[in-house]
Amino acid sequence: MIFERSLQRELAYTAGAVFMVLLTIMLTTMMIRIVGFAAQGQVDPRDVLVLIGLTVIGYMAVMLIVTMFVSILFVLTRWYKDSEMVVWFASGVSLTRLIKPVATFATPILILILFFAFVGWPWSNAQSKLIRARFQQRDEVSLLAPGQFRESPATHRVFFIESMSSDQARVENVFVTTTENGKVSVIVSRTGHTETQKNGDRFVVLENGRRYDGEPGHPDFRISEFQRYGVKIQSQPVVATPTASSTSTPGLLRQPTAENLAEFAWRCGLPLIAINLMLLAIPLAYQNPRRGRTINLVMAVLIYLTYSNLLNVVQSQIEQGKLPFGVGLVALHIVVLALVAFLFWLRVRNRPLFTRAMFSRATQGS
Incomplete structure (x- = not known):
């Protein structure tokens, strides 16, 4: 349909702009951090650019998740603001019909997230550790x-x-x-x-x-x-101590220690987070044209930060043996998926997610 192609095209343009902004922020932050390490003598100044590139590769999955979530939210929020969604709803297009074009747009990004979570992240960590170890263990x-x-x-x-x-x-x-x-x-x-x-x-x-x-x-x-x-001249062999974050994904499964299983659960959690946030952005983008869109954006930031921090908590609990691996692998994501289904239900019944009365009661209570 025309509206699907229009939505996918706008999502692609917005995703490109959001990704470039995130990449610029990441490069600036990593450059300041790694140049500081070089100034302190912890890394070779000649390896600064290589380490920056490896760090970007390691965090590429996270940047792609944020890019996809923010892009979907921005585009659909603008459609609500400009009353374009009213036109599509009046034409008989339901809210759930947005899942297909959004999923079509997100599929290539999800494939990249899978690659960088299971391959790019451990490889970049292993290479960074090797470069640092080689510099620290150089001869006199x-x-x-x-x-x-x-x-x-x-x-x-x-x-x-x-x-x-x-x-x-x-x-x-x-x-x-x-x-x-x-x-x-x-x-x-x-x-x-x-x-x-x-x-x-x-x-x-x-x-x-x-x-x-x-x-x-x-x-x-x-x-x-x-x-x-x-x-x-005293010299030492270059030995990079293996850690769970630098171990390949098949290596984690070959040695299923608590630390390795926790790392595997974290890597699996990245694409699951991406899928849940892709779906969550659709009902969360609802916007009353007469009101500002600040509330939705603030809630989006809080939801992403809470979700990612909970994934880190689950990883820590599995590593400490306080949470079974199977439960930690899927429980958090099932809860979030249930929340997404509930929000879809609210929007299909045309109930607002956040009302002015809610914030008024919260203000009076405080």
């Missing part, structure tokens, strides 16, 4: 930067170099201090270079320098000079 040579004091995460060493060649093979004016068992060892040298032994061990070989060994607060320091002195 990669820490060196001309003119800066750098502390090794693997040992109690502090490095300082004045200059370094472009390939990090040679350094000049080196300062290394090591603290171990209450004793301090300070090494200074004019030049140095890196060497790799046949067994794979790597060393920074310092040349023409001095070593000072002693205990702070005591004058009996030992001073020795050397022509060559090797400092072994």
Whole structure:
């Protein structure tokens, strides 16, 4: 029908605009957050853009849910405001007839939500953890930067170099201090270079320098000079600790621990939330043309926040063993679906969801 095509076209245009707004907000927020991590030395500045992209992929399912819900609500609310819905109802189109065109519009979005919830979310989390672990567990040579004091995460060493060649093979004016068992060892040298032994061990070989060994607060320091002195480079294997959020969906089912089942219930909850909110937006969009539309929008925001927070509560209860997995998987969504059916019933009987008398009584009671 013409009205169905018109509705789907307007929903598509509105969804594109809403998604771009949400994406801009997400990119801005993540850029500020991840750049802050880079400034604190928690991530490599060269990985900032990659981490932002991975974060956006991880939260894409949530953004698509909000996009679909807000788009349906905005379009239908405008139709009520401009009396277009009155025309369609007068033509014999019932409220339930809106489900078909809305579902046709939402089907591609629901498929994307399924993909990003079950595939995109764990993959992006796993890649982000790997990048962070690789940066945190890098070897000591990669820490060196001309003119800066750098502390090794693997040992109690502090490095300082004045200059370094472009390939990090040679350094000049080196300062290394090591603290171990209450004793301090300070090494200074004019030049140095890196060497790799046949067994794979790597060393920074310092040349023409001095070593000072002693205990702070005591004058009996030992001073020795050397022509060559090797400092072994400590390195650690890159190991990203697996968590439920970074485990693939088949991996969660292969190891059905409480934490994994809770994560699986959360992932399943995202498409179920999307379906319920898609249906909920139809009766919730009812609008009296003589009144403002603020109430519906406020209620929509509150409903979404409440629904998503309840899903997080259910996940936490399953993880703690306080709620059976089967109950936590479907109970919340069945309750919301019953609420949607009740709202449809109210609208079919032409009863307003929110009346001025309700708010008047609430004001007098407070």
